[in-house]
Amino acid sequence: MQLPRDPSNVAHALVAAFPTRLAGDVQRVLAVMPEARLAPMMPFEVEVQGETVAIPSRIYNEEPGADLEQPLAGTQQVIVHCLYSRHSDGRVRQRHIEQIVASGEPWVVPFVVQLAGEYVLEILEAIGRGLPGLAVPGSAQRRLYGEFIARNPAFFARAERRVVSYWSCYYRWKYGAFGTYPGCVLVEAFRAAVVEQVGAQWPRHTPPLAGGRG
Secondary structure, eight states: OOOOSSHHHHHHHHHTTSOGGGHHHHHHHHTTSOOOSSOOBOOEEEEETTEEEEEOSBBOOOOOOHHHHTTSOHHHHHHHHHHHTTBSSHHHHHHHHHHHTTOOOGGGHHHHHHHHTSSOHHHHHHHHHHOGGGGSTTOHHHHHHHHHHHHOHHHHHHHHHHHHHHIIIIITTTOSSGGGSHHHHHHHHHHHHHHHHHTSOOOOOSOOOTTOOO
């Protein structure tokens, strides 16, 4: 896909990845981002606190230099990291998700869950390290992720299926049991969060775990 002639189309696509109240902050971020080589790819829609956002599957902008990024305010820094967690280079995605995985902002959550359903093992491990609260009943992280998944069941189901596919294709040799694969550990923690949130079992789209846990 070639970059549209009108750069505002690209700007609109990236602004749409966040709640409308953040539009001004996103525009400030876009002002320091280098021009994209290609247009953002294949946005996916999720609901964040009652508002639909459309997050690109990939972006192709180079990272801004530290001198350009430094003046950005706190929320704007988080927006930078969210956007570059969708970068085409997995190492870039990892660097940026590590900066925001522990954020308590609801609009950060879909960026984290999307990466949990992708294939870079180091990113899965980084997400696991950044979300220790998922294992703690009643924690703020459990509530945050449980609420998001409850609002976006199809999105979470797709992430689960992708976790299984990537494990089977790339990591079965290393993790013979699916339950030991870091991606599985993450989706099980997410499932526990939504079960706690809704007070009922949640549909499973991954192989059953040893011991019969649902």
